[in-house]
Amino acid sequence: MESLYVYAIADQPDLDLPNVKGIGDMPISGLRAGDLMAVVSSIDGSTVPLSRANLLCHERVIEALMIARTVLPARFGTTTDHAGRIQKTLTINDDCYRANLERVRGRVEIALRVGWEPEAEDPVARPRAADATNGRSYMQALLERTQGSRRRRTMAEELAASLTTGLAELSDAVVEKVMPTPQLLLKAAYLVRREHVPEIRRRIEALRVTYPALAILATGPWPAYSFVEEGNVT
Secondary structure (H helix, E strand, O other), rough: EEOOOOOOOEOOOOOOOOOOOOOHHHHEEEEEOOOEEEEEEEOOOOOOOOOOOHHHHHHHHHHHHHOOEEEOOOOOEEEOHHHHHHHHHHHHOOHHHHHHHHHHOOOOEEHHHHEEEEOOOHHHHHHHHHHHHHHHHHHHHHHHHHHHHHHHHHHHHHHHHHHHHHHHOOOOEEEEEOOOOEEEEEEEEEEEHHHHHHHHHHHHHHHHHHOOOOEEEEEEEOOOOHHHHOOOOO
């Protein structure tokens, strides 16, 4: 059974599509509805295997589209068995897609991950099954552990705030999640105008110098995956 794989929703459907092949080396095409277009290619079956080659192909098509268009990227693996269903969805959600296109126009996503090594939890403070026979000791250990977790979260939130203030200043939208686990402190994404990309990179590099104990990983620019309110195109 043949299906359609969806890469993105884009504007300017009258422009020629870029010279890039889709998954399985299939040609890409556009399904138009008014001034919007879904970019698709044919696939065998109803799903696409998750592989490095397929992920890179998905990203390559979207980045090629971004050269001349504003693009709302679809999540990897989005498929449908009916072209008319896509066009109907584009028509029904026209206002939503247009608003999203304006939101990300001229902008890209910079992703940030920050790893850390917080102070190790005191093993003495961990409630043990044996402590259950002594209710007071058990509750005291549980309280100390809870207080330790709260201290770690507070520390993580304060550190994350000091890291991200300068990055948020350059961004039109921000998605941040503080994750005070023993390995990961912060996951974040920043919607940045293209002309601000060199400056936000410079600021991230300055953070690496200021906080040498942190593992700061920045990637991008990417299509604005984190800042698109997706409609269901399947």
